[in-house]
Amino acid sequence: MKKKINLLREFSIPLMAGVLFAVVWANLAPAGYEAFDYGHFLGPFSFHFVTNELFMVFFFGIAAVEITQSFLPGGDLNPVRKAVNPLLSTCGGVLGPVAVYFLLNHFIGSPAFANGWGIPTATDIALAWLVARIVFGNNHPVISFLLLLAIADDGIGLAIIAIFYPDPTVPVAPLWLFLTLVGMLAAFLMRKSGVKSYWPYLALGGSASWFGLHEAHLHPALALVFIVPFLPHPWRENRHLFEADPRDRSTLARFEHDWKVTVDFGLFMFGLANAGVAFSGVGTATWLVLVSLVLGKTLGIFAFGSIGRMLGFPLPDGMGTRELLVAGIIAGIGFTVALFVAGEAFTDQVVQGAAKMGAMLSIAAAFAAWMTAKALKIRRIP
Helix, strand or coil: CHHHHHHHHHCCHHHHHHHHHHHHHHHHCHHHHHHHHHCEEECCEEHHHHHHHHHHHHHHHHHHHHHHHHCCCCCCCCCHHHHHHHHHHHHHHHHHHHHHHHHHHHHHCCHHHHHHHHHHHCCCHHHHHHHHHHHHCCCCHHHHHHHHHHHHHHHHHHHHHHHHCCCCCCCCCHHHHHHHHHHHHHHHHHHHCCCCCCHHHHHHHHHHHHHHHHHCCCCHHHHHHHCHHHCCCCCCCCCCCCCCCCCCCCHHHHHHHHHHHHHHHHHHHHHHHHCCCCHHHCCHHHHHHHHHHHHHHHHHHHHHHHHHHHCCCCCCCCCCHHHHHHHHHHCCCCHHHHHHHHHHHCCCHHHHHHHHHHHHHCCHHHHHHHHHHHHCCCCCCC
16 A cells, blocks of 8 residues: 555656646536635635645645755755756756746737746656656666756745745735744744754744745745754755655654655645646747746756856766756756746736646656657666
């Protein structure tokens, strides 16, 4: 049973099932889907609110765990020189899609689509990891490189959401961010006092952070990003990204262990809440997002990764120019975070739906990466 559950998680089956269910429902019975998504689901709260404002707190919290661990001594982003090329490639993976988006929007779009530039900046961590393993094999050095890149650019994506996509109907109230700072202070003091359970950190620090962001009219799903780094953890990291260390019983490790399965299967809710797009909704925003993701990511990552090599910051051993190109294509799979940003970037439901369709169609980058790897005769390492 445990093996079957792990397979479901590894292949992102809950997320894909939620997406498929939402697309079918939204096209066969759009009125019913709309009533379910935005009707009362949990007391006065809609399913959309429960998913995007509450559940996604834990999704981004798990991402924050990986980022925190990566920066510890022995982690994949420590020392800094070790991470320079992946981080340079990350910059390319953000700037490339933004440049392509604005260029395309100038020629085929309109000012109404300009706010969607942040959508193609994100890479879906889970799907990129899955596709990379299929294309390169389980033990290829590209896997760690791509995961570092995906986590780093999702970190940038979190900042983009917080800074550039506040609720357009309500002005930002920055004074409320003091409450988020109070939550961080509470977490710091609990750590100094030796509190080992993660529940007080979530209940006190997380709640204060959530309400601070919510009342400041910034996205509260980012609440735990400010709290997770304070959870007690070893001073040194002994594993790679997404590898479990059974010896690590720290508060940070236990939080990830206890919530990761819930988050993985909860992505069914995320797909159901955010992917209900009618096929008739394909439009200009679809192509802006899709081309920016697939082409912009590839060009940006390949260019900046190559520049890093020329500056003396090498790619991982066993990874060359061909592998860098294919990694850039795989990073064009936006999906989860791109769907999330699309929901924040546009208030017009038609434009939002078209942009979400572009994010979903970016799964085509998986096939493009596989074909390119075959053409370049890249050897898999099982």
